[in-house]
Amino acid sequence: MTSLFRTTAFAAALFASAAVLTPVAFAQDKVITHAQGETTLSGVPAKVLVQDWAVFDDLNALGVTVAGLPSSNAPTYLADKIPADALQIGSLFEPDFEGIAAAEADVYFIAARSREAIGTSKDILPTIDLSVDNGSIVDGVKKNMTTLGDIFGLEAKASELNAALDAKVAEVKAAAEGKGNALVLVTNAGKLGVYGPDSRVSWIYNEVGMPSALENVKDGDHGGDSVSFEFLLEVNPDWVFVVDRDAGTGENAGAAAALLDNELFNQTTAAKEGHVVYVDPQASYISMHGYQGVLLLLDQVLAGLNS
Incomplete structure (x- = not known):
């Protein structure tokens, strides 16, 4: 009876341990819904590629480091925020897929000008399209900030930034x-x-x-x-x-x-x-x-x- 009790207790402990650990394992994978479907990410991306200056702008506002950027048309107001060692991964319209593949990054963000890239890039690395509808720009920007906050574990920061944007819009509307x-x-x-x-x-x-x-x-x-x-x-x-x-x-x-x-x-x-x-x-x-x-x-x- 003592041996049976010990075996049963040991099995129960193993089961409880598995029950605790299993949700954590599953939590590492996150499904992100975006403009062209869903993309699964495993953990928080460490190496990030961006084919769009607006998305880089968003990531910079959140404090996320970017490893690869477009090679042209960098806005002046972002010039001092661009990492000196950032990879150049093609123009806004023509990505350098060889360079993108060689970078071995964890995630690749595209948007309006580069949205067609997903046909090729999705087979290379997880690709997320953050295109925004021009008819609802402020809502689109806020949605992207929320999505990026979710991806990088920066939900509180994203919420804070969105609140500041709402306040600024209200101020201009009043003026x-x-x-x-x-x-x-x-x-x-x-x-x-x-x-x-x-x-x-x-x-x-x-x-x-x-x-x-x-x-x-x-x-x-x-x-x-x-x-x-x-x-x-x-x-x-x-x-x-x-x-x-x-x-x-x-x-x-x-x-x-x-x-x-x-x-x-x-x-x-x-x-x-x-x-x-x-x-x-x-x-x-x-x-x-x-x-x-x-x-x-x-x-x-x-x-x-x-x-």
Whole structure:
């Protein structure tokens, strides 16, 4: 009886031990839902590759070190945050898959410009698509921060950052109240376009709440909805926020200001009242879904509205 009791007790102890240990083992694997499905990660990623500047912006805000980055179009506001020894893994549109495979990283983040990479990259390493819908940028940024916080065990930090973003949006919204309507202009190789509520800076309309001076806008990928100076004068917006695409892509800094120094534009209410705000061209065109970039743009809009 004593031997049987000891055997039974030993078996029970083993079972209890397994019951305690098994959930921990399973907890190491985490399924992440993203824009192109689900990806399983084993533990917290140590070596991270990023093919998108907005995602790098988010990771930097969280304090996550990145090992591999795009080789081009780095936004100026992120320049001093880029690790000197970071691997260059191709352009925003054309990843270097050989370099990515050789890096032996734990996770690879893509987004809008690089989203097609998943067809190849998913067979190399865990790939997560953090693309954001332009029609709901602030919500998309917050969702990505929450996802990244979950991946890296930084949930509290992500929640803190999201609360700060909500507070900033509320501050800008309060400043915009009663200030009139707005147009977001994009200048592109000497041409004028208008960005609307589905554009790269849609939060000016959708979250900050400034009504568009144009009822219908057909957002274009690059140059917006094409307009003329005569049309701008006819629409006569109260406020104009300017995205200089040429400067954003590093082609011709200051092109927007030169183009808008125009007799017809200078007759608009926005121009006459000094209500023309030039927003950071790279934050608004290259990394428009990045946490720090959105905060930078919100601060610029706030400063303009309060000037």
